[in-house]
Amino acid sequence: MQISRNYYISTLLKYLKPLWHQSLLLLILLLIGIGLRLLNPQILAAFINTATAGANSQLIQLALLFLGIALTTQLISLLETYLAADIGLRTTNQLRADLTLHCLELDMSFHNQQTPGALIERIDGDISQLNYFFARFAIDFLGNSIFAVGVLIALFSIDWRIGLTAIAFVIILLFTFNQFNYRVIPYFQAERASSAALFGFLAERLSGTEDVRSSGATAYVMHRFYERSRDLFPKLVKAQTFGSGVFSTWSVFFTLGKAVILGISIVLFFNNAFAIGTVYLIYRYIELLEQPIQQFGRQVQDLQQAGAALIRVRELLTTQSRLRDLGQTTLPHQALSVSFENVDFRYPTPEQDANATPPDLVLRDISFSLSPTSILGLLGRTGSGKTTITRLLLRLYDPTRGTIRLSGVNLPDIPIAALREHIGMVTQEIQLFHASVRDNLTLFEPSIPDARIEEVIQEVGLWDWYASLPSGLDTLLAPGGSGLSAGQAQLLAFVRVFLKNPGLIILDEASSRLDPVTEQLLEKAIARLLVGRTAIIIAHRLATLKRADQIMILEDGDCIESGSREELATNPDSRFAQLLQIGLEEALA
Numbered sequence: 314m315q316i317s318r319n320y321y322i323s324t325l326l327k328y329l330k331p332l333w334h335q336s337l338l339l340l341i342l343l344l345i346g347i348g349l350r351l352l353n354p355q356i357l358a359a360f361i362n363t364a365t366a367g368a369n370s371q372l373i374q375l376a377l378l379f380l381g382i383a384l385t386t387q388l389i390s391l392l393e394t395y396l397a398a399d400i401g402l403r404t405t406n407q408l409r410a411d412l413t414l415h416c417l418e419l420d421m422s423f424h425n426q427q428t429p430g431a432l433i434e435r436i437d438g439d440i441s442q443l444n445y446f447f448a449r450f451a452i453d454f455l456g457n458s459i460f461a462v463g464v465l466i467a468l469f470s471i472d473w474r475i476g477l478t479a480i481a482f483v484i485i486l487l488f489t490f491n492q493f494n495y496r497v498i499p500y501f502q503a504e505r506a507s508s509a510a511l512f513g514f515l516a517e518r519l520s521g522t523e524d525v526r527s528s529g530a531t532a533y534v535m536h537r538f539y540e541r542s543r544d545l546f547p548k549l550v551k552a553q554t555f556g557s558g559v560f561s562t563w564s565v566f567f568t569l570g571k572a573v574i575l576g577i578s579i580v581l582f583f584n585n586a587f588a589i590g591t592v593y594l595i596y597r598y599i600e601l602l603e604q605p606i607q608q609f610g611r612q613v614q615d616l617q618q619a620g621a622a623l624i625r626v627r628e629l630l631t632t633q634s635r636l637r638d639l640g641q642t643t644l645p646h647q648a649l650s651v652s653f654e655n656v657d658f659r660y661p662t663p664e665q666d667a668n669a670t671p672p673d674l675v676l677r678d679i680s681f682s683l684s685p686t687s688i689l690g691l692l693g694r695t696g697s698g699k700t701t702i703t704r705l706l707l708r709l710y711d712p713t714r715g716t717i718r719l720s721g722v723n724l725p726d727i728p729i730a731a732l733r734e735h736i737g738m739v740t741q742e743i744q745l746f747h748a749s750v751r752d753n754l755t756l757f758e759p760s761i762p763d764a765r766i767e768e769v770i771q772e773v774g775l776w777d778w779y780a781s782l783p784s785g786l787d788t789l790l791a792p793g794g795s796g797l798s799a800g801q802a803q804l805l806a807f808v809r810v811f812l813k814n815p816g817l818i819i820l821d822e823a824s825s826r827l828d829p830v831t832e833q834l835l836e837k838a839i840a841r842l843l844v845g846r847t848a849i850i851i852a853h854r855l856a857t858l859k860r861a862d863q864i865m866i867l868e869d870g871d872c873i874e875s876g877s878r879e880e881l882a883t884n885p886d887s888r889f890a891q892l893l894q895i896g897l898e899e900a901l902a
């Protein structure tokens with residue numbers, strides 16, 4: 314994928330527009346700085362010419378003026394640096410926020426193909442490469458152009474031959490700039506992609522440190538780490554070598570040009586066309602020309618890196634969610650009815666494998682309906698499709714065929730955010746954040762009063778745990794909730810659902826055995842939670858199943874039995890009755 318100049322410009326304008334005050338101030342400072350830098354050599358030349366002419370009385374004034382200008386230039390440069398850093402951080406933070414939001418809105422088929430580390434590298438690493446691009450690129454480019462033109466005019470005013478040579482020399486340099494720029498971008502792009510893969514790998518393995526160590530896989534992980542690093546290294550070297558190769562070519566051109574112009578001025582000096590101060594002035598101006606031209610060179614490299622990062626940013630921003638979120642219908646705030654009508658589902662293939670044979674259906678012709686406040690017990694061996702049914706209800710994916718309705722409304726007709734407001738889910742893997750207990754329970758919703766949170770904590774039986782916390786709701790939970798037992802984590806998840814007060818509950822019961830006290834607390838919490846709500850429970854224990862009004866048994870994506878719990882339990886030929894006899898845990902193990 315190539316990006317056009319228009320894309321560079323439109324991205325710059327989009328993010329710099331809200332900061333136009335700061336950008337304008339930066340530009341003004343830059344122009345003043347340029348004026349002062351152009352003036353300085355004139356004073357030095359005047360100083361030399363005055364000194365050689367013997368007019369010593371003016372020398373002190375000239376020296377003071379020179380010092381004053383040098384000091385002001387430094388001050389302006391300090392302010393410029395501050396402003397540029399401010400603009401760079403604000404724009405890149407905005408871009409990071411835009412990318413994060415976009416990624417959060419993408420569907421699960423996107424997230425399943427990305428490791429968290431690779432995503433972090435794309436959202437943060439790529440954007441960091443754009444810092445200079447946003448902060449200074451346009452302003453520096455403009456500033457350097459004005460400065461270079463200023464120097465050329467000054468050289469012209471000294472002597473037209475010197476001026477003409479300098480112009481020819483600048484044109485040659487700008488031509489090479491254009492030639493090299495776009496050729497080097499792919500090298501930087503490859504380097505960014507490989508770096509994202511390395512960080513993706515690292516983040517994944519570090520988050521699984523416990524498993525890696527306990528399974529003795531450290532050597533294997535290190536081997537893979539070296540493999541990824543080996544992939545990155547040559548790409549990094551290539552990108553840097555080609556990038557600096559362009560820069561070196563520039564330096565060679567510059568030195569040649571400088572030698573030619575200095576040669577001409579020396580000839581003119583020996584022909585008495587110039588005073589010695591003027592030769593010095595030409596020398597200073599040529600040196601001053603080196604600065605913007607070298608910066609152009611550096612900008613070429615920055616532009617190459619920014620180009621590679623911008624391409625990856627654009628790829629991410631143009632990745633569309635496979636789910637259309639165009640629904641407008643609202644759901645009532647009460648127990649919801651649920652219906653599945655002939656639902657088939659297969660997990661989507663990654664876009665890059667679009668031509669591969671589609672994977673098998675993981676759900677086939679699933680139909681059931683649940684009236685408000687009734688409870689469905691979902692049974693089936695591992696991999697039979699239970700979790701997939703709950704994912705379809707939350708619209709993490711759309712069914713391949715068939716219709717799912719809540720309170721009679723087809724799921725795509727409900728805005729996705731509103732839909733998820735109406736469904737409360739407790740899974741076996743509770744995601745706890747390194748944040749306060751309050752934020753973990755309200756999921757960062759500030760409108761829920763503390764008194765309500767404490768009331769629910771008491772209701773689910775977590776009061777003793779809560780009372781032992783050093784700072785109550787402000788206590789920080791350890792990363793990943795590592796200080797909590799599995800039962801406590803489940804109960805905290807129940808608090809979340811109570812606070813959300815949804816009309817449909819999805820409960821994936823913990824399959825691991827809990828201690829009897831916690832189990833009892835969970836039982837009570839579940840009983841309370843189910844009052845007046847519709848529920849789908851992936852059950853692993855008989856006690857929970859007793860609450861179910863309906864039962865559905867899945868096997869390899871097919872519904873092999875469904876019906877009223879009581880009828881199935883009393884029919885000795887039913888699979889359910891047999892399961893009850895063998896014992897649920899043993900039968901589903």
Ligand SMILES: Nc1ncnc2c1ncn2[C@@H]1O[C@H](COP(=O)(O)OP(=O)(O)OP(=O)(O)O)[C@@H](O)[C@H]1O
Pocket residue numbers: 425660675693694695696697698699700701702
């Ligand atoms: N993200 C995914 N991409 C592709 N296939 C998947 C994905 N998640 C699950 N599957 C496959 O879909 C099938 C059903 O999986 P699902 O997780 O729904 O089973 P389950 O009955 O909930 O199992 P368990 O009791 O172990 O949680 C399995 O064959 C599984 O390998």
